[in-house]
Amino acid sequence: MGPFRSWRGDGGPWRRGAVLAGLAVAVALLTALHAKVPNRIGNLGSLSETFLPWLAVFAVPPLLVAAVWRRSGTALLALLLPIAVWLNLFGGLITDKSSGGGDLTVATHNVNAGNPDPEGTAREVAGAGADVLALQELAHGQVDSYRRALAGTYKYHSVQGTVGLWSKYPLKAVKPVDIRMGWTRAMRATVTTPRGEVAVYVAHMPSVRVKMNAGFTANERDKSADALGEAIALEEVSQVVLLGDLNGTMNDRALRAVTSQMRSTQGAAGDGFGFSWPASFPMARIDQIMVKGVEPVASWTLPRTDSDHLPIAASIRLG
Template identity: 70%
Template structure:
């Protein structure tokens, strides 16, 4: 009886502890009750509704945003996933304004965003894989190249690609990685370290005037694999010029031509492409290869900048092999995060 009296007193607003969720229920009741009695809920928030529709439109037609002015299309596609952040912001504003019109309009950008990126929110990582690969832009100004090399080698990767290798630090990387990898080759500022023999190592001309891409045939236990390592030119966002990416785009086209001419059926591309899979300017490459992150990753796998990753510009892409897992590795002394993947080599290819 004492317990019953206590519960009754609490339900009637006494001094006893409040039941879990009762405060939220009262808040929701007041909100809905207030909205029912307010005929202005459909007239308020028209500006918010228009903003929601514009947000959906940008995501729907991002491929049609022209690049003629400051490469605006590529810039928007680089950070396209982040447009989803505007949805909860507009939702809060719509609730504050008590606008039913804005709430209904917000359904459209939410649906569009989920259609574009919802698949990245699920964990598609498998447990198999014959080969583990990793790539890392080590940063030419890395203060501790030896530690960076040791960290990425500890990942267990069978193949390790490094980009932005300065000549002054190259002996440090070679010494630190020698105990893990018996084979390696360096072309210009990119290099490939392998636990398996490599042949047919050569530079890939990406129209820069200096060497920042290479190709090698790696003799894995499951057969030969053509491995490309590339570091696309950097892009910049400038006040007057906009998103300057002309040289990057030219190099991407050249790399795409080289991959199109590849005769081996199994191809792996490792490197810093300075662009995302959404960027149309990388279509010469992305149209031929699969992203391991999109096929077998968990989340967006952002890799740059390392301090607060906002875009995945470091890529592992494949053709003729099956991605089994893709993820980012812990931060090193670089401004990029290393990325890794496991792939299954189809011996029947």
């Protein structure tokens, strides 16, 4: 017991655990000041912001166990800091903010180009009852399967490149949107609803990767996000909805060109975080429904399909 007692120290509970207290303060500062983490080296800022809600979740429990084991009052008190910061940033997402009175239900799903059952996936998502459905990562050889499966539910549709839009209401002014990729992965259409026109954008941002020699490789995604933000800023229709896989979260500064002018339906009217990826164990909401000029009243995730993403849906109030 001699070495054990010596390692734990003979100081009182307020003199032990200085290192643990320092780690707790560091977690709190990193969570609160995530915008200060530089992106110059491996896009570390964007990487940390992608999984920001999990930082304190993973860090606090082991620090708490260590603080109790060390009988350190200082460390236990310091742990209140990351908890308070986390609640300030994300506590509002825990409560259910949904309500009724929506005029339009929209849904979006990255169906995965390698989906083994495209027709089954289409039927599952269509069964959610959305008035407007956006699909991304449509493999060329599978487009007809999605068209067949959705024809009975949606009278109007358009596919542009690898993204598509299906609607129960007429579409007009349909066109691809250039997000600087060299091929079409975004589109725009006006949906004519009984409550007025809605400009609907569908987008699939370039994928991001974590590489040992390069860090978080997101430069192509960032350029596309800037281009999409420019297109939305020039939109003449006052009611705008963005549906798609943005390969980034609302916390990610690289998506600021979009997030600065639109609201997330999950943040405004969701219940929980609404994580959508990976489908097997969702850890981040990289699939987004964002709005401008309309009021979100509910937002939720849909059951898993044969894709590696979960579909998501939202109800919005128009006019």
